Amino acid sequence: ETGVTQTPRHLVMGMTNKKSLKCEQHLGHNAMYWYKQSAKKPLELMFVYSLEERVENNSVPSRFSPECPNSSHLFLHLHTLQPEDSALYLCASSQELVRVAYNEQFFGPGTRLTVL
Amino acid sequence: AQKITQTQPGMFVQEKEAVTLDCTYDTSDPSYGLFWYKQPSSGEMIFLIYQGSYDQQNATEGRYSLNFQKARKSANLVISASQLGDSAMYFCAIGGHYGQNFVFGPGTRLSVLP
Numbered sequence: 001e002t003g004v005t006q007t008p009r010h011l012v013m014g015m016t017n018k019k020s021l022k023c024e025q026h027l028g029h030n031a032m033y034w035y036k037q038s039a040k041k042p043l044e045l046m047f048v049y050s051l052e053e054r055v056e057n058n059s060v061p062s063r064f065s066p067e068c069p070n071s072s073h074l075f076l077h078l079h080t081l082q083p084e085d086s087a088l089y090l091c092a093s094s095q096e097l098v099r100v101a102y103n104e105q106f107f108g109p110g111t112r113l114t115v116l
Numbered sequence: 117a118q119k120i121t122q123t124q125p126g127m128f129v130q131e132k133e134a135v136t137l138d139c140t141y142d143t144s145d146p147s148y149g150l151f152w153y154k155q156p157s158s159g160e161m162i163f164l165i166y167q168g169s170y171d172q173q174n175a176t177e178g179r180y181s182l183n184f185q186k187a188r189k190s191a192n193l194v195i196s197a198s199q200l201g202d203s204a205m206y207f208c209a210i211g212g213h214y215g216q217n218f219v220f221g222p223g224t225r226l227s228v229l230p
Binding site for chain 1: 120151158159160161162163166207209211214216219220221222223
């Protein structure tokens with residue numbers, strides 16, 4: 001595996017389900033990110049992790065719970081979601097967090113989530 | 117707060133012609149980077165080109181070039197010799213000094229016509 005991988009690629013869940021999205025980066029990067037991409041809206045940065053420590057939570061509802069057990073893995077735990085949470089969830093990584101202006105982000109293919 | 121504006125929701129271009137995708141930005145960070153990403157219908161985000169705020173020359177990567185006008189706060193993407201495979205969403209993004217300020221614009225959908 002190379003780059004950034006995400007599983008599953010597609011997920012359909014009910015509002016009472018609990019599921020997790022997984023992201024793995026094989027680039028030796030130190031920072032990882034979760035983004036939400038809804039139809040007709042710009043990409044929204046949800047969470048930022050640097051060296052397994054969360055450094056940003058952009059007013060994301062508590063029904064989204066991130067976990068970063070090590071610098072290569074990032075999870076997004078989902079519970080009691082709403083239909084409006086249906087979106088493409090993208091994971092990204094970058095070499096460093098600081099001076100990100102000089103470090104591009106590499107994205108995974110995304111998980112397309114549908115909440116019924 | 118940082119902001120990216122892309123005023124063209126959709127663009128059409130004839131195959132083999134050049135096209136310019138507009139991007140303007142706003143930031144209070146003295147040091148920042150501007151990025152362009154391509155998102156095909158398959159969903160993955162593909163990095164295209166980067167321009168640093170202190171770079172003296174406009175960035176180029178193959179058929180992609182970035183027309184950076186710092187005083188106007190614009191960072192337009194120029195694609196030369198368009199190909200059918202260039203049809204996709206294109207996002208302009210700005211990164212401040214810290215990762216938490218990485219902001220994407222709403223995107224421009226480019227359609228290349230045969």
